[in-house]
Structures are given as structure tokens and as C-alpha cells.
Amino acid sequence: MSLAASKLRTKKLRRWWKVLLLAFSIIIVLCFAAAVLFISPLTKYLVEKYDLKYTGEPARVKYLQFQKDNAGALMQKKDSVLILP
Numbered sequence: 001m002s003l004a005a006s007k008l009r010t011k012k013l014r015r016w017w018k019v020l021l022l023a024f025s026i027i028i029v030l031c032f033a034a035a036v037l038f039i040s041p042l043t044k045y046l047v048e049k050y051d052l053k054y055t056g057e058p059a060r061v062k063y064l065q066f067q068k069d070n071a072g073a074l075m076q077k078k079d080s081v082l083i084l085p
Helices: 003-049 051-055
Strands: 060-066 071-076 081-084
Touching: 003 051, 003 060
Parallel strands: none
Antiparallel strands: 060 071, 071 081
16 A cells, blocks of 8 residues: 555545544534423423322423523412422
């Protein structure tokens, strides 16, 4: 194998690593974005589904909002309102 062929092979190999790293990075970012977008609806669904099992009475969630440092929810029961900070 000549020196030029060796350099060309090394260059192609380096290019493939860059493409794989970029693809992997994009997949990780998209998975994180999907998790951020769907955590509130999923949590709302699970709270409303398992409310009788864990609290003993039905609960409805008006809105659920997650932030970086804290989370908040407004839940309504039959005769009370619970606001979680």
C-alpha cells in the first residue's frame, strides 16, 4: 500500500467517524427534546389514570408545567384544589 493510498484511507475513516458522531449527537438531542415535550402530557395521563388507586378519590389535572429547577401542577378534586409548587 502506498503512502497516498494510506492517507486517503485514513481521511475516509476519519470522515466516517465524524458522520457517525454527528448522527449520534442528533439522535441524543432529538430524544432529549421528545422527552421534554412529552413529559407533561404523559404525567397528566398517569396521574388521572392511577388517582383512585393511590389517593382513593378521583383527581383531574388542569395543567402540569415542568421547569428546569422546579415543577408545578394544579389538580382539582371534588371539593378542593391542590397547587403543587
